[in-house]
Amino acid sequence: MPPDEGGRGTAPMPVMAFRHDRPMVLIQRVGQRDLIRSACPVALSLGLTPGMVAAHARALVSDLDVRDADPAGDEAWLDRLALHGVTHWTPIASVSGGDGLWLDLSGTTHLFGGEDRFCRRLLRFLQRLGFTARVAIAGTPGAAHALARYGGRDILVLGSGTEATALAELPVAALRLEAAALTAAARFGLERVADLVRLPRGPMAKRLGLNAVTRLDQALGHVAEPITAVVPFEAPDVSRRLLEPIGTPESITQVISDLVDDLIDVLRQRGLGVRTALLVADRVDGEAQRIGIGASRATRDAKHLKRMFGLKLDRIEPGLGIEAMHLTVPHSEPLGASTAGSLIKSDAAATDLAPAIDQLVGRAGEDAVFRVAPNESDVPERAIRRAGPLDEPGCWPRWKRPVRMLRRPEHLTHVVALLPDHPPRRFTWRGQAYRVTAGDGPERIHGEWWRTDTELWAVRDYFRVEVESGERFWLFRRGDGVEPETGDLSWYIHGMFG
Amino acid sequence: MSAQPSSLDRPCADQLAALRAKLAQAQSQRGPVLAFGIEALDNRLGAGGVDGAGLHEITAASPTLGDDAAATLFVAGLAARFATAPGANVAWALTRFDLYAPGLEQAGLPAAKLLYLQGKNETMALALAEDSLRDGSFSAVVAEVKVADQTATRRLQLAAADGRTPMLLLRRWARSNRDPLERPSAAMTRWRIGCAPSVPLPAPGVGRACWSVELVRQRNGNPFSLMVEACDDTGCLALPAPARHRAAAAVRAASQAA
Secondary structure, three states: OOHHHOOOOOOOOOOOOOOOOOOEEEEEEEOOEEEEEEEOHHHHHOOOOOOOEHHHHHHHOOOOEEEEOOHHHHHHHHHHHHHHHHHHOOOOEEEEOOOEEEEOOOOOHHHHOOHHHHHHHHHHHHHHHOOOOOEEEOOOHHHHHHHHHHOOOOEEEOOOOOHHHHHHOOEHHHHOOOHHHHHHHHHOOOOEHHHHHHOOHHHHHHHHOHHHHHHHHHHHOOOOOOOOOOOOOOOOEEEEEEEEEEOOHHHHHHHHHHHHHHHHHHHHHHOEEEEEEEEEEEEOOOOEEEEEEEEEEEEOOHHHHHHHHHHOHHHOOOOOOEEEEEEEEEEEEEOOOOOOOOOOOOOOOOOOOHHHHHHHHHHHOHHHEEEEEEOOOOOHHHOEEEEOOOOOOOOOOOOOOOOEEEEEEEEOEEEEEOOOOOOEEEEEEOOEEEEEEEEEEEEEEEOOOOOOHHHOOOEEEEEEEEEOOOOEEEEEEEOOOOOHHHOOOOEEEEEEEO | OOHHHHHHHHHHHHHHHHHHHHHHHHHHHOOOEEOOOOHHHHOOOOOOOEEOOOEEEEEEOOOOHHHHHHHHHHHHHHHHHHOOOOOOOEEEEEOOOOEOHHHHHOOOOOHHHEEEEEOOOHHHHHHHHHHHHHHOOOOEEEEEEOOOOHHHHHHHHHHHHHHOOOEEEEEOOOOOOOOOOOOOOOOOEEEEEEEEOOOOOOOOOOOOOEEEEEEEEEOOOOOEEEEEEOOOOOOOOEOOOOHHHHHHHHHHHHHHHO
16 A cells, blocks of 8 residues: 555655666566566667567577566556645646556646646656656647657647647557557558548447547547546544643643544544554644554544553643644554444453553553464474464464473483483482483474574484472483484473473 | 330441441452362362452462472463453463463463563563453453562552452562562462472373462461362363372373373
């Protein structure tokens, strides 16, 4: 999701450095073949055209830079440009096809110093972003579309009422006809737009389809073609200006409560829920105090939001007083209506932990609240990983495991054990001697050879032992006791059973 | 003449009613009681089990890591039995993460039911535990700390009563010569759990562990101590078989170990 639509984070603007010494083409897989989707000017001058098979192009030009096309990325860029146009140039703008933008410039170009200057400015802006572009201004969207693509000039401003003459010499393809209509036109020898203008309407509709007539009329201005404008996303935003500066916690809480109530109304109308909310308090001396809250799941619960702000209330320093407060939602998510609590309470329904988690995260920080989930590894210290508090982790295999683990396995000394697969009889750990009364094992765990070379042959034999006092430990021996390369037969303690 | 006894009676009846109301209120503040399912244990507990809206302190009998693990498992088993409902959650507040989740799962607390809260220091861990208690959406709250003074335990006890959530405070040994339970606290019960030698199996192997469970202090009851078998994979404790049935016990342990 682009950032203007409430998405999270902004992708940095890529600065494309074109190196014109080496031809480059973008390829796309169509069926069984890689076809060239677009080619750079150098490649075009070498005779590589869009639609050519990539293997053919590689054979023709040895030093060819071939990259994969990214249609989704292109589309995202066009969307962002359209949004930029809506917010900066004109209220009505939209994406046109896969490679263009429509800007309705009626009554806006004087803000930029006239149409010519606006076009130059637009080109410079796109050049800074790394795009080459052509601009055409015409009285109808169809004519502008045709002239921008087939006009042959970077900037083309058409006087009003001259669409017919300007379009006359352009090829028929400029009229946005469908492929079938284009083929039919080629068969009838209709090459220029002027040929179509001269044709009687009835036979033309019969031969090229009614759509072609509409397109021609749209280009010439006989039929209206409104532009469906992109509507930019505006972050939900509420403000309260205060008659007198406030400074007491009670009054600040009251204003926050009012703001949240206002915000909930806005959110309900737009079907959104809060993920992040930012409260800005403008002080009399011009300083702005900010507190932000985050929700682990989109929420529209006024009580919950007020409580989360209440937890951070002490971070506001009112100073000489606060004269205005604003509440914005930088990150929101769609949240539909939820059913009111049904009359029949079901016991099976799990309680929703999200509010509790938000509160705990607000107190201790993002990393403090977590679950532990299974990780696919047999090595005990790698079998666990941290997961988000709202995840639903699975289960581990039912091998006996200790309840507490040492951070690192600790070395045991004075171990007396029968090789290869008996638990030790006695051992010394942290200066204390233990005598084993019972033991279970071994549980053999092999090293993960795909991680490091040292684990290629490594083996750990784990034993569960009970010592005289009743304490139970999880010990292991490096090596299987037979093959010397599996380990040096040293003993370690790794965890404690209860 | 006849009015005098009645005038004496009436305040008595009023006082009785007031006392009854007070008692009923105190009873209603108490949460659901969770019995151990072991008569020898439940009969000696004042409430007939573990109070579901109170603070319970558990510590290891000695500053060894083995006893510490036994106390941890005792707490995990209790929490698991409080959270038997599907979708129930247990909050576990700590400062240093050295628990091993697969081991807790084998005491009845699967990963999906356990939410860890890691505080930077013990004050933060206790605050997190108190927040979770007051929230009331957890089935049980566990906190492991080394130091908790009278004020902290009083706060936790009040929060547990407010949120009607059991609070299990695992007191870990800070120093080897300083018993965590030597200072008084506001807890409903205080337990001391230690490892005990288990019943040897007829074949080589390790059977079900044994613990010495000592109730150091409880409200409405006397202290006692008992030997029990460690909690199984649903968190339930068991009594070891009496001496004359030792052979039977060994057979049972063998079947469990197998």
